[in-house]
Amino acid sequence: MKEKEDKELFVEVALPVSLFMTFTYKIPSYYEANQLIGRRVLVPFRNTKMTGIITDISCNPEYKKIKQIESLPDKEPVFTEEYIKLIKQVSEYYISPIGITAYYAMPEGLRWKYNKKTQKWIKAVSEEKVYTPAVVSLSGIQRLSEKSLRLLEFIMENGEVTKSQIKEAGFSESSLKTLIKRGYIKEEKLIFTEDRLKQPDKIFGESPVEKGIYIYNSEPAKKRLNKYIHISLKNTKEGRSTLILFPSIKAIKEVFPYFKKVFGDKLFVYFDPIPEKEKIKIWFNLKKLQGSITIGTHSSLFIPIKNLSTIIIEEEYSEAYKNQRTPRYDARRVAALIHKIKEKNAIIYSSSIPSVESYYLLKKKIGKELFKGNILKRKNPKITLRKFSPEQILDRKILDFIKNESGNFLLITNRKGYASFLYCNRCEDEIKCDRCDIPLKIYTKNGEKYLRCEICGKKYTYKQICSECETPLKEVGFGIEKVEKSVKEYIGEKEKIDIISNLSGKEFLTNEYDYVININPDIFLYIPDFRGEESFFRAVCMPYLKTKKEYIILTNQGKENISINALLNKKPEIFYNEELKKRKISGYPPFSRLILLTFEKKELSTEKVEKLIKQWINKEKINNINYEGPFLAYHQTARERKRIQVLLKDFKEKEKIINLYRLSSKKGIKLIIDVDPRKIF
Known part of the structure; x- marks a missing residue:
């Protein structure tokens, strides 16, 4: 009996289930224990089978009936021990089940699913295509079903989507094929060929970066690109690897030729739409090859790249770096965790207008400036502040200016759709979604207006009269569609006029213009979020960096506004220092750590949630807790569920939130845990 026990080997396996634990399994004794951590395994679980990851070797388990693994499908571990440690830390920090964290960290092609009917393992289907809009607005769109129109709106809002994203959003294959056939969207294979390569700017040498945290905000995007090439050249020469993250696939496609020309087959590209076989090949190659350079989206962070010495996060402020499903990690934080695990690692947080958190790192001397300089002083276009009138978005003087000037123009609307909502003066209320209880946004199709809910996507017929009191309804606000209509009606089909909703996350995608008109960026000041002022500051500064001759801001803010004052004086520190003072007083990041808990159920009230919170506090014997709420979410209802x-704030006993999750589940309440939320509404 003793001999048998010595031969038995047990492992802890993380499985993709909503349980905050691992599961013990037997493994054949001929496997070496030191080669098992990070291996993918196929195991029986309850009445089915699952794909899991070995996280630990288990010694003397207490359980009597322990199941044996079915197989180890790979010749080597998917994750190194360092990255298993990273997955554990991400799981712990973001209060995410370790199995789900590990499952979504690896390529989709390795997430096999078991079909109980056929008793076969289903491997993920390759998704090598990305879909982008071929139209700039819904004006003139004809003969589309409601589902196809909603899919087109979804693709237009996101700019680029994969087939998996389309499926996750609930759209069908037939709607996708309809849009492709009608020419409303483009289907692109993500193949990077040599004939697309461009010659990069002259490279003057190699720039080494020592270990540490760096902030790089002194130069515009294209200049930063050359510095990345310099840094990567030095790393590659010394057998060290570089990972550069971008907020979108479009940005990666834009910069790819520059890197390919320099690095050739040392360059790897990694993001979701790449064919799964290719992604798996890239994954295992990067585990073995030293001196590589990888450009990708935030999912690239979990690749166990050999000799990774430098991580660069471009446009680090972008919300695209916050994962929107469990685990709800932030790429900036995951990079910091890697930095702690890899002691000789360097992180570079880059952007033209850095986040307040990045500026704070500089101020506290936790981070260092990669290159010194003031980006606002690199440009000198004329800045004009003009009063914004909601009744007349673009007045005749502005329209005549656009019509008569010979240069090219960029108009930034800061809004989507046609108008914000319909309002009844007598009822003193907006026309709202009957499922989500939020104001319906106005859109146009074939010149006809309609209403749509921004949460559930349900469409409603446009109405001119209030159904409650028969008072004429008033359109409030504007969007990109209304601006396009106004410009077209007054100016006609003039070339060299581009109209976009925003510049955030598009530093590599937007050229410079002679004239830039920023239409009412004030909207960011009315967002019920502590980052509203920061969003406004970025919204007024980013267009300035794209302007050659004159930058016009249509705003109701004056020179006394801290953001505008900082821009006019070309001193960004004016804004950052004032914003840090406000956040310190209010107890917001970077002076505190926030965890946003969102409770959802059809019949739910603040009283029920308050009772639940108190029950949890008493049961867990929590003595030191600082929280705000319960309060109604900004969007109080979503798909008929109350929120x-x-x-x-600064809650230290995060592991106890797991029991709040369990307590909520028992009462049929869905609990969404968002650690370090980018938004608190």
Whole structure:
């Protein structure tokens, strides 16, 4: 019996289930224990089978009936021990089940699913295509079903989507094929060929970066690109690897030729739409090859790249770096965790207008400036502040200016759709979605207006009269569609006029223009979020960096506004220092850690959530807790479910939130845990 026990080997396996634990399995004794951590395994689980990852070797398990693994499908571990440690830390920090964290960290092609009917393993289907809009607005769109129109709107809002994203959003294959056939969207294979290569700017040498945290905000995007090439050249020469993250696939496609020309087959590209076989090949190659350079989206962070010495996060402020499903990690934080695990690692947080958190790192001397300089002083176009009138978005003087000037123009609307909502003066209320209880946004199709809910996507017929009191309804606000209509009606089909909704996350995608008109960026100041002022500052500064001759801001803010004052004086520190003072007083990041808890159920009230929170506090014997709420979420209802939120500040006992999750589940309440939320509404 003793001999048998010595031969038995047990492992802890992380499985993709909503349980905050691993599961013990037997493994054949002929496997070497030191080669098992990070291996993918296929195991029986309850009445089915699952794909899991070995996280630990288990010694003397207490359980009597322990199942044996079915197989180890790979010749080597998917993750190194360092990256298993990273997955554990991400799981712990973001209060995410370790199995789900590990599952979504690896390529989709390795996430096999078991079909109980056929008793076969289903391997993920390759998705090598990305879909982008071929139209700039819904004006003139004809003969589309409601589902196809909603899919087109979804693709237009996101700019680029994969087939998996389309499926996750609930759209069908037939709607996708309809849009392709009608020419409303483009289907692109993500193949990077040599004939697309461009000659990069002259490279003057190699720039080494020592270990540490760096902030790079002194130069525009294209200049930063050359510095990345310099840094990567030095790393590659010394057998060290570089990972550069971008907020979108479009940005990666834009910069790819520059890197390919220099690095050739040392360059790897990694993001979701790449064919799964290719992604798996890239994954295992990067585990073995030293001196590589990888450009990708935030999912690239979990690749166990050999000799990774430098991580660069471009446009680090972008919301695209916050994962929107469990685990709800932030790429900036995951990079910092890698930095701690890899002691000789360097992180570079890059952007033209850095986040307040990045500026704080500089101020506290936790981070260092990669290159010194003030980006606002690199440009000198004329800045004009003009009063914005909601009744007349673009007045005749502005329209005549656009019509008569010979240069090219960029108009930034800061809004989507046609108008914000319909309002009844007598009822003193907006026309709302009957499922989500939020104001319906106005859109146009074939010149006809309609209403749509921004949460559930349900469409409603446009109405001119209030159904409650028969008072004429008033359109409030504007969007990109209304601006396009106004410009076209007054100016006609003039070339060299581009109209976009925003510049955020598009530093590599937008050229410079002679004239830039920024239409009412004030909207960011009315967002019920502590980052509203920061969003406004970025919204007024980013267009300035794309302007050659004159930058016109249509705003109701004056020179006394801290953001505008900082821009006019070309001193960004004016804004950052004032914003840090406000956040310190209010107890917001970077002076505190926030956890946003969102409770969802059909019949839910703040009183029920308050009772639940108190029950949890008493049961867990929590003595030191600081929280705001419960309060109604900004969007109080979503898909007929009430949404109540609680905001925890600097809560140290995060592991106890797991029991709040369990307690909520028992009462049929869905709990969404968002650690370090980018938004608190």
